[in-house]
Amino acid sequence: MKLSNKGRYGVRALFDIAFHNDGRPTQIREISEREMIPARFLEQIFQDLKKAGIIGAKRGPRGGYHLARPAAEITLGDVFRALEGPLVVVPAEDDASEGPCPDAAAAIFRDLAGSIEKCFDAISLADVVAKGAALGIRRRGRDRATYVI
Template identity: 45%
Template sequence: MKLSTKGRYGVRAMFDLALHQGDGPTPLRSIAERQNISEHYLEQLIANLRKEGLVNSVRGAHGGYLLSKEPAEITIGDIIRVLEGPIAPVDCVSDKVEEDKCENITDCVVRMIWKKMKDSINEVLDEITLEDLRQEAINAKQNGAQHGYMYHI
């Protein structure tokens, strides 16, 4: 029951973009350096975020990446679902197709657990936006946070 680095790096990268939103496109290299993530690996991840429309890209000199929407309109759930697939503890609660593969769907007592689990996780992740993180970072900074690669504002 662990998230892989895909989801975690993705969230950090998007958070980084949220903090630098307004400065124009942010090159991948800057994100990778600030967040201490392998640039090549991050490239693979952000390609998915672009395909799913969470970020826009600008080519060429002074190019880079931009959030496609306001930080308040992007949830952590949006990001993680793109990078890790459906957020569900077992396949039989993740989507219609997978549900149908389970013969016992209506009778299965145990499935109820996974359903509750899934709903509770998604609820948490869908109520946190990048704007929430940005605000927290600003507060932390004001309250004297020092290190934190998480908020180079």
């Protein structure tokens, strides 16, 4: 199993929304700057996350992207399935489907994929936010004042 940049960036962007803005609308530009993710790539990622019902969008001057449900209800499995499809263990290209026990090996890889999926489903976005706080990551969205006229 190999995690793509799309999946990793998706988790980082969702962490950013949940951690720095408490799930309130956040503009792509802000996430891109804080997480050092190309804004164009984030737009593509957010399209997939929105289609999967993980995030929502709000238009207007105070708009941006927000979590569609509480961080505790969004798992890493949800995110990776939305961005990369099913979580599978991909056999090496040189693994032959021939030999005395090809079905046994395939069954083991299926079981392994199921175990990995359970691990991803056991970690919520709230867990990632708690880990960020425990590591001492500073919340940056709160430092600036907002003036409304």
